[in-house]
Amino acid sequence: MTAPILRAAAFAILVWATSSWAQVIYKSTMPDGRVIYGAEPAPGAKRVETLKPPAENTGVRPVGPKDEAAAQQGDLQREQQAARQNEIQQAEEALRDAEAALTAGKEPLPGERLGTAGGASRLSDEYWERQKGLEAAVAQARKRLDELRSTGR
């Protein structure tokens, strides 16, 4: 009873081993240096090697969930860094704009210089209010930039 089973098992193993053995790529190096890949060695080859399947863990692709997650994390960090850099650039531009507005705003607008009884002139309260606003805008822009720069450290 067991003999036929054993024979069948042996035959199955033989078939499996034969088919596995056949699953080979031969790399034949010819005397002139040419390389030929085939299902059998090239006649007259100087050297014949068998190729193994390319290993899963070679190359640069992520090979497991852990690597995949690490790669994704890296991508996320790069994106975040790019976004932060973009924010800093915008804040720098905003500061430059505010400083330019402050410089340009030093000149009184029509109606902001008032004549005095003595024949001289003085700047109106509106002028000084406007200056305060411009200075506040500069201070706010500078604060925002400093905050962004400090959070990245």
Place this chain on the structure above:
Amino acid sequence: MNKFNVAAVVVLLGACAAPPQRVDSSRTEGPDKSYAVDLPVGWISQVTQNKQLLVTRDGTLLEYMLITKTPPKEAFPKTKKAASDSMLPAELAELEIAEIKSEDQFTAALTVTENTPAEIAGRSGFRFRVRYKNNLGLEIQRVVCGFAEKSAYYQMQFGAPTLYYFDRYYPDFQKAVASFQLSDSNKKTSRLKSERFLSENLTRTDRTVR
């Protein structure tokens, strides 16, 4: 010359117009900047003398991607046929298959395992897959995609031995095809062509189904 397979031809084509480079950043522009494509990082790319973009990981005999842009009149040099933007994708595919068959006695005996219209870069084109055995009995598979424009014929192909290599790297080729884009100057005409193709093709499919 040993008539081996297309990979050998590719090696010859690749004979050193520009030095090979490792693909460090996947987005890569074609030699004349008319297209851009995502290539697998870590592979080696080279621009051939014919301004083709050749990419491989383990060597062109084991797997390669080849992106070709040629004038339509020079699309099929071996069979001396021209491509045209008025051709149906199936006609272009037949010309391309004939071109491969004319390479050597081994590709002449190829079997077409898939042949279907495909949209590439928003453009109506073809995709087919063939298999054949080389002179040492090793089965090679190739997938070729392409489309014709008025000014150029674009073709992307991937080839590898069925054993181990084809299935392993075919997804990389599919990603490359999916990411293939023509530059801005080509986009408008492509979109129009694509819309026309889709409407024609849908009608044709309807007829087939009935």
